Amino acid sequence: MTRISARLASTGAAVVLALTAVSGAAVADTPATAPAAGQAVITTDVNFLSAAALKGIVVIPLQPANPTFDPNAGLTVTLPVSGGAANIPAFYGDVQFGGGLLFLNLSTGRSVTFKQFDFSVANGYFTAVPNGSTTPVPLLDPAGDNVINRNGLTQNLNSSSFQVDAEGATYLDAKLGTTFFTAGQQVGSLALSYTPAH
């Protein structure tokens, strides 16, 4: 990664963190009421962040999603589990998440907000509902090596690769007026922890 791209990535991250602080009140998700617990931690590659920043694209987590940034690891976004009924080791059910992601294209001034994140365990992809729509869009796919285990009631999924879904790429490009997003684009990695209601 070049020094310029690193700087842009840092700038983008700073924008992300700054905007997150002010965006929560306006766009906070519906409070979770389900007794299920856990989180999805998306660790975003610095390479993805810098490439996005060079195109003027930033991704802003919306509360209760929680961002952190490390210059080496990149941006980490934690989406809290808000509900669901899933058996991840048996590959069935769904897990729902609170929070959202705002995708913003600083070059075109266009944006799209995704909320109501849902992980379809059978299909193996995350969908989310964009603002102005009620139809979920397949957005992100766990890819690469998936490792699943149980620790008591808690089910864990670690995926070495987290990628942009083909439909998500098409949708994002159209909404943001860009050609940046592509099917299978490497975003980072995923660590999902889910404890069903009990």
Next chain:
Amino acid sequence: MRKTAANLLAAAALATSLATVFAGTATADPAVLPNSQDIVGVGSDTTQAVLNQLSADYNATVTNPSAPHLYSWDAIPAGTITTKSGATPITRPNGSGAGITALNANTSATVDFARSSRAPQPTDPTTDDFVALAKDAVSWAAPSGGNAPANLTTQNLKDIYTCTVTNWTQINASLPNATIKPFLPQTGSGTRSFFLTTIGGGTAVNPGACVTSGTQENQGSDPALADVNALVPYSVAHYIGQVYFGKGSGADVQGPLTIRSVDGTAPVDTVNKTISSAFAATPYARVVYNVFRDAEWTATDVHGTTLRAIFGRGGWICANGATTIKSFGFLPLSSFACGSVTHS
């Protein structure tokens, strides 16, 4: 040796294909002694036939005769087997548990993977990687024209297998006044383990004294199961393969048994000849696996690379095996699930 083996393999593959086309029978043990670098599996009865076919299909694509081929040893007959060239002879593992035990007791010089129809258990080493192959389900079967009803609830099954209920009239007063004869597969069976855990609501029940253990799983031809009062757990996929796709042969057939409903849900979609979607959504659905030693599964050497290239996400089976998997009654997994690793 390799050229001869390759020729033998080609002949075996052709014979396999012809047998499959004309007789619909499953292949059995390797027709030749696998070489030391070949990938060799043992274990589950439930998945042995589909693994045999996947092995033949995969080997037909291997053009380099010195490259690792794929082989799978059946769960029976009992006895000692030498799994590959230079291997230590072992007692043939009969079932998932026995296969996993053999995997952990040996090295890749003898066993590379264990077929498993059960998920990881807390007692399994965390270094065993369960790699998802397909979806199956377990129901129960009883002889056609016998005294068993068309449906039993989970509570009924739990009561029967703990011997709390021993007469059909305790299930329903309109049923014959006769003693129920519950059977279970051998103790190393993944189907047995899964069934007992599922009817226990997640905790395995201890079979009562009225239960007879030891019938070979998924073999309705066992004369003991012809009893009008018999019932036994049965792999739905294996049943579909036997009944609808002619995959049974010899003793590996459904015999007089028909598969029955649980909690009012029929296990088989008889129109589409597959596990019913309703049953696949119940706790009686399960994933079947192949189990590997983690150090080998994650290794970057030729052996580890080959294992992942065959069984892993996007590997040969996940990319090419769906048709074969369906033809043996199983449900293919999504690209996300197929080849994913689960461990205890």
